[in-house]
Amino acid sequence: MGFTAARPLCHGRQVGEAGSAKAPKTRMSAIVQFENVGLRYGLDSETLSDVSFSLASGGFYFLTGASGAGKTSLLKLLYLAQRPSRGVIRLFGEDVVTLPRKRLPGFRRRIGVVFQDFRLVPHLSVYDNIALPLRVAGMEEAEIDAPVSEMLNWVGLGDRGQARPATLSGGEQQRVAIARAVIGRPEILVADEPTGNVDADMARRLLTLFEALNRLGTTIVVATHDLPLIAQVGSAQMMKLDKGRLSDPTGSLRYPPRPPGAG
Ligand SMILES: Nc1ncnc2c1ncn2[C@@H]1O[C@H](COP(=O)(O)OP(=O)(O)O)[C@@H](O)[C@H]1O
Numbered sequence: 252m253g254f255t256a257a258r259p260l261c262h263g264r265q266v267g268e269a270g271s272a273k274a275p276k277t278r279m280s281a282i283v284q285f286e287n288v289g290l291r292y293g294l295d296s297e298t299l300s301d302v303s304f305s306l307a308s309g310g311f312y313f314l315t316g317a318s319g320a321g322k323t324s325l326l327k328l329l330y331l332a333q334r335p336s337r338g339v340i341r342l343f344g345e346d347v348v349t350l351p352r353k354r355l356p357g358f359r360r361r362i363g364v365v366f367q368d369f370r371l372v373p374h375l376s377v378y379d380n381i382a383l384p385l386r387v388a389g390m391e392e393a394e395i396d397a398p399v400s401e402m403l404n405w406v407g408l409g410d411r412g413q414a415r416p417a418t419l420s421g422g423e424q425q426r427v428a429i430a431r432a433v434i435g436r437p438e439i440l441v442a443d444e445p446t447g448n449v450d451a452d453m454a455r456r457l458l459t460l461f462e463a464l465n466r467l468g469t470t471i472v473v474a475t476h477d478l479p480l481i482a483q484v485g486s487a488q489m490m491k492l493d494k495g496r497l498s499d500p501t502g503s504l505r506y507p508p509r510p511p512g513a514g
């Protein structure tokens with residue numbers, strides 16, 4: 252599918268890059284670490300309590316739990332749209348809770364986000380929606396066409412570049428949203444119920460895109476309560492939230508379950 256040709260977009264952030272004496276020799280093992288994280292909105296009781304887990308670089312994770320369990324809240328902490336009320340959050344090995352505000356955009360660019368309701372810019376074409384992160388990052392116009400065209404093809408929308416989002420089906424809009432989320436080659440891709448507004452066939456196709464990205468090394472975190480979808484990714488690990496608490500704090504629950512000792 253040629254997606255790897257977009258590598259120049261990685262902005263030199265690839266872990267363990269060959270030929271650089273300064274690049275770390277070992278792969279970062281934990282790309283995300285939460286320690287006793289709590290989140291309280293206003294004066295309400297805690298929405299998230301004592302949340303501790305760590306995610307391995309290159310892993311594929313599902314976050315499940317009933318509606319209202321706190322999935323979206325946890326993801327917002329992860330993609331730095333929300334600060335915790337207590338606890339420690341480390342991304343890429345750095346404490347992001349005490350991070351100076353001016354360093355936040357640099358971290359946010361390393362995380363791609365896909366929303367259930369797509370959040371495309373309605374007055375921009377599909378092409379311009381996908382190009383947006385590159386333009387915001389200040390990339391030259393001349394360098395934008397190749398990666399955007401490639402992303403359009405990768406998500407199967409090569410002939411829809413000039414369409415407005417409103418003229419696309421839900422599944423097509425979600426593929427535009429995925430293309431926009433990954434065009435900057437983020438190290439982590441976070442998706443909040445990305446299949447909630449598409450049919451089962453399209454959900455499987457979207458998941459195939461996530462798996463392809465994961466094979467290229469992107470850490471994937473998908474919130475969903477779609478259990479058949481989870482069963483599709485044999486190598487994924489599952490985290491479950493129950494009323495704001497992780498029922499498996501080590502993040503070691505697997506779906507489908509594996510025999511003991513199988514890793
Ligand atoms: N911005 C907010 N302000 C106040 N309460 C919120 C806010 N966002 C979420 N909540 C509350 O936090 C709880 C968890 O919500 P959410 O994280 O959206 O769960 P989920 O994604 O699992 O459905 C719910 O009780 C919800 O009403």
Ligand SMILES: [Mg+2]
Nearest residue numbers: 322323324443
């Ligand atoms: Mg939610």
